[in-house]
Amino acid sequence: MADLHKLTIYELSEKLAAGACTSVDIVNDVLASIDATDGKVGAYLTIDRASALEQAKVADALRAEGSTLPMLGIPVAIKDLLNVKGQPCTCSSKILEGYTAPYDATVIAKLREAGTVLLGRVNMDEFAMGSSTENAALGKTSNPWNLKHVPGGSSGGSAACVAADEAIAALGSDTGGSIRQPAAFCGCVGVKPTYGRVSRYGLTAFASSLDQIGPISKTVKDSALLLEVLCGHDKMDSSSIDMDVPAFGKSLTADTSLAGIKLGLPKEYFVEGMDPEVEKTVRDAVDHCKSLGAEIVDVSLPHSKYAIAVYYIIATAEASANLARFDGIRYGLRVDGKDPIELYGKTRAVGFGSEVKRRIILGTYVLSSGYYDAYYLKAQKVRTLIRNDFTAAFKQCDAILAPVTPTPAYKLGEKTDDPLKMYLDDILTTPVNLAGNCALSLPCGFSSSGLPIGLQIIGDSFAEETILKIGHAYEQTTEWHTRKPEIS
Amino acid sequence: MSEANEGMDVGYVAKLANIDLTTEETALFQGQLNQVLHYVEQLNELDVGGVEPTAHAFPVYNVLRKDEVGTSLNHADVVANAPAATDGEIRVPKILDQ
Amino acid sequence: MQYEATIGLETHVMQKTNTKMFCACKYEYGAEPNTHVCPVCLGYPGALPVMNEKAIELCCKAGLLLGCEINPYSKWDRKNYFYPDMAKNYQITQADQPLCLGGQLTVDVDGEMKTFTIERIHQEENAAKNTHVAGASLVDYNRAGTALMEIVSNPCMHSAEDALAYMTAVKQIMQYGGISNCDQEKGQMRSDVNVSVRPVGQKELGAKVEIKNMNSFAFIKEAIEYEIDRQTALLESGGTVDQETRGYDPDRGETFTQRTKENAHDYRYFPEPDLMPVKIPAEQIEQWRSELPELPAQRRVRYVQELGLPEYDAGVLTADMATSDWFEQAMRHTKNAKAVSNFIMGEMMRLLSEQNCSISESNVTPEKLAGIVALIDAKTISTGAGKQVFEIIFNDGGDPKAIVEERGMAQVSDDSALEGWADEAIANNPKPVEEYKAGNPASINFLMGQVMKASRGKANPGAVMQMLKQKLDR
Known part of the structure; x- marks a missing residue:
């Protein structure tokens, strides 16, 4: 092994351009890495060895012809809720057993156009419902930094495979923190783009008004490049915003000065019950940004504390309808019954896991006759207040710094019996999804027990360039992102 | 949100959602979801009079498509995905008149 | 005690679009099952809807034709219920x-003009088609997701006749407006x-009973009459009517309970997050308004006032859009509206019904009929000969002028030829001549007949009459 799997997209692109390695070499290295460690990490659900090598060969041939596609020959892992033509798309659920996607999600088409090699499909919480990848029907994933701990979720497989050097980068999706939280738990970089930046076409929906696809990578610059590939207007997604995509990758330079940038510190994000190590680490990161020239200002996001309540009403309500299509009629698992109603009841009983059932039931309830105004409509109004908080805050600052999670990765099984407790951990990530703006998570230190801690940089809507610039400056002047886990 | 104090009837809601629950699941979810509902009652502290609801993070308007025929799926793929099919149609247990 | 019925209609009309409401699959009636389907209309994971521009236009135009206000802001919602024909299990x-609010329609119900009001028209998507076989049902999703709009009347009708007149008018307007073909056999117009x-x-109002999903006007009439009788009888005997959903069994001529109020669906409506709202600016509405075709009621008035047709003719000609359009085309080639109208109501309708075909299939085109009328007006042929030419063209095609020439059908107005036949008729028939002279003017008709016979129908009847009178009155 030439340790190519340990490199970043930019490092590999340089080698490829210089003819120092081929895409086939990279894919072979990554596959070897998967063979060596994925038995322990458990990130992958399916590995497309033959297809990956075939794609790598094509990439090498294209390069020989002079192609300079932005991600030519770079192997990437895909969260198992994105449709890839001809492949299963299980969403880590039994209910999609036997389903073969007949089409490519728009982001998959974009990855192909950029020359990417699709490696395989990685684990997640069933239908993206969870924060630990423990709600997964088809396999368990561990945190590469400590196999007894969760990788976070729902994009746990995406973060774990990148952290374990089992992929150069991965796609995740973020509905309430599902990219940022696992990235923080696994010491990776993850971006939740502004709602509407990335097409959702082909992303199996959890909560349509909150879902966004985004990158998980080893560095901010890699995320910037991947984000640039993923973004863009799509006429297949009515919520896709028709605006130009900045050259996120190229916009990042060697300049690490943050002079002239105002960073907001929301007092509501340093919550009661927060792990003191997390708080200290994040405050150190804030100081570091100050040392790079940024001005730190206090801001307030007063309605943040309602975000969990609002999120679990809106997300479950939308999910209750989005997941109604999994009914055993047109695809996937079917448990037969004497009539369709019996078939639905049995199929969905067997096909869905507990957390999915709980959320569908909650979402059904909050929309049901007599309760809509009290729950759903009210939550939508409080959502407006949460958005207004951000609008006001971004009048005072260019970006907001905050922790991603109240604690580092917890132990497997620690919170599975208490859904509400698990939900409350999303307090620092859900407000961004509700408001629709963008945020970045990157490593900013480690706990005394050696678990990564993440820094969240929250940007205004469509201000991805700003948060990437800040993250890149931070990363260039720290070494957290260079550390690798010892997987044992 | 006074109704919430009564808690939800998980059995009834599960029927609406077409999920057959076991007795154990019903009891477990009943407790867990009542806890969640109790938690979300904190929204009652807020006065949302005059606040517009947010349905879309960035409402744009009139996202329209021309009425032009595009590609449909390969019929064989549609049938292959179906758990049961007869003569190119998707077979289901007898639908009773609603 | 006297009772009165109140009726409201929810009429579903499939719009004339090439593609479905939210995806680019083709709408084609009668295609092989499940060949016009895609991830969107099959409710596959990850698929998203995108609005069909044409459907929005047609829905708004339908609204304008029915006197609705176009809502400057409208939005989409999900209606949740599980059914195999609804791929996503929400509509x-x-x-x-x-899209459309308010509206009204004035129609003739057995000679009385009545105005019925419309509450709203909204856009939605159609369900798939189920067929039932032994022990199973089969689902064809070709129709799933096609553009369907629902015209909701207020509860403003009071009899089956009202409802029928309303539906007939709606159908006529939708066809005229190019909104829908409203082919009920293809399920393009159905009513609750x-x-x-x-x-x-x-x-x-009394307890509301909804009778679901009927496409035949005859069955709707029967169902309403049955339901009014059933509810009235219940109330008369001191009973109460249950609010419920019923179906109509045409074989038994009865309605039957499908879903009681207790089991009513809880549709859990909420705003559709995958679709953006629609804003329609005033200029767009005016543009659409300017493109609207003339409606039957407007055409009727114009036919009477501008073309001088009798009310009766105007009514017959506008009852069906194809006929009315055909008439309009003919009028581009002639000014004689009454002659065209007579041919359409007479020869055309008789022959169409004998041969069971539609006016658009007729060999007699509007231009050819105008040609026949021109020949009659120029007195080249008689009206009777004109009818013959019409039938010849209808059966075998051909050009009016050529047929008249080939078959020597042109009438004779030439005095010298007429004089010979007239003198002969007078000489050979002394009795009618005497009677005419004795003061019985009708007797001249016999002589006239003799001349026509001698000329083999080619004599110009007006000229013959004039000549006979001239000779006898002398």
């Missing part, structure tokens, strides 16, 4: 902000009927 529809009965004088 995308419009709950509180439909709400019927309630209350004692005359009572303010509140």
Whole structure:
């Protein structure tokens, strides 16, 4: 092994351009890495060895012809809720057993156009419902930094495979923190783009008004490049915003000065019950940004504390309808019954896991006759207040710094019996999804027990360039992102 | 949100959602979801009079498509995905008149 | 006690679009099952809807034709219910902000002009088609997701006749407006009927019974009549009517309970997050308004006032859009509206019905009929000969002028030829001549007949009459 799997997209692109390695070499290295460690990490659900090598060969041939596609020959892992033509798309659920996607999600088409090699499909919480990848029907994933701990979720497989050097980068999706939280738990970089930046076409929906696809990578610059590939207007997604995509990758330079940038510190994000190590680490990161020239200002996001309540009403309500299509009629698992109603009841009983059932039931309830105004409509109004908080805050600052999670990765099984407790951990990530703006998570230190801690940089809507610039400056002047886990 | 104090009837809601629950699941979810509902009652502290609801993070308007025929799926793929099919149609247990 | 019925209609009309409401699959009636389907209309994971521009236009135009206000802001909602014909197990529809609001329609119900009001028109998507076989049902999703709009009337009708007149008018307007073909056999127009009965004088409506999903006007009429009788009988015997959903069994001529109020669906409407709202600016509405075709009622008035046709003719010609359009085309080639009208109502309708075909299939084109009328007006042929030419063209095709020439059908107005036949008729028939001279003017008709016979129908009847009178009155 030439340790190519340990490199970043930019490092590999340089080698490829210089003819120092081929895409086939990279894919072979990554596959070897998967063979060596994925038995322990458990990130992958399916590995497309033959297809990956075939794609790598094509990439090498294209390069020989002079192609300079932005991600030519770079192997990437895909969260198992994105449709890839001809492949299963299980969403880590039994209910999609036997389903073969007949089409490519728009982001998959974009990855192909950029020359990417699709490696395989990685684990997640069933239908993206969870924060630990423990709600997964088809396999368990561990945190590469400590196999007894969760990788976070729902994009746990995406973060774990990148952290374990089992992929150069991965796609995740973020509905309430599902990219940022696992990235923080696994010491990776993850971006939740502004709602509407990335097409959702082909992303199996959890909560349509909150879902966004985004990158998980080893560095901010890699995320910037991947984000640039993923973004863009799509006429297949009515919520896709028709605006130009900045050259996120190229916009990042060697300049690490943050002079002239105002960073907001929301007092509501340093919550009661927060792990003191997390708080200290994040405050150190804030100081570091100050040392790079940024001005730190206090801001307030007063309605943040309602975000969990609002999120679990809106997300479950939308999910209750989005997941109604999994009914055993047109695809996937079917448990037969004497009539369709019996078939639905049995199929969905067997096909869905507990957390999915709980959320569908909650979402059904909050929309049901007599309760809509009290729950759903009210939550939508409080959502407006949460958005207004951000609008006001971004009048005072260019970006907001905050922790991603109240604690580092917890132990497997620690919170599975208490859904509400698990939900409350999303307090620092859900407000961004509700408001629709963008945020970045990157490593900013480690706990005394050696678990990564993440820094969240929250940007205004469509201000991805700003948060990437800040993250890149931070990363260039720290070494957290260079550390690798010892997987044992 | 006074109704919430009564808690939800998980059995009834599960029927609406077409999920057959076991007795154990019903009891477990009943407790867990009542806890969640109790938690979300904190929204009652807020006065949302005059606040517009947010349905879309960035409402744009009139996202329209021309009425032009595009590609449909390969019929064989549609049938292959179906758990049961007869003569190119998707077979289901007898639908009773609603 | 006297009772009165109140009826409201929810009429579903499939719009004339090439593609479905939210995806680019083709709408084609009768295609092989499940060949016009895609991830969107099959409810596959990850698929998203995108609005069909044409459907929005047609829905708004339908609204304008029915006197509705176009809602400057409308939005989409999900209506949740599980059914195998609804791929996503929710229907995308419009709950509180439909495209069209208000509206009314004035129709002739057995000679009385009545105005019925419309509450709203909203856009939604159609369901798939189920067929039932032994022990199973089969689902064809070709129709799933096609553009369907729902015209909701107020509860403003009081009899089956009202409902029928309303539906007939709606159908006619949708066809005229190019909104829908409203082919009921293809399921392009279906109605849910709400019927309630209350004692005359009572303010509140009685319990509402909904009869679902009927496409035949005849069955709708039967169902309404049955339901009014059933509810009235219940109330008369001191019973109460249950609010429920019923179906109509045409074989038994009865309605039957499908879903009681207790089991009513809880549709859990909420705003569709995958679709953006629609804003329609005033200029767009005016543009659409300027493109609207003339409606039957407007055409009727114009036919009477501008073309001088009798009310009766105007009514017959406009009853069907194809006929009316055909008439309009003919009028581009002639000014003689009454002659064209007579041919359409007479020869055309007789031959079409004998040969069971439609006016668009007729060999007699509007231009050819205008040609026949021109020959009659120029007195080249008689009206009778004109009818013969019409039938010849209808059966075998051909050009009016050529047929008249080939078959020597041109009438004779030439005095010298007529004089010979007239003198002969007078000489050979002394009795009618005497009678005419004795003061019986009708007797001249016999002589006239003799001349026509001698000329083999080619003599110009007007000229013959004039000549006979000239000779006899001398």
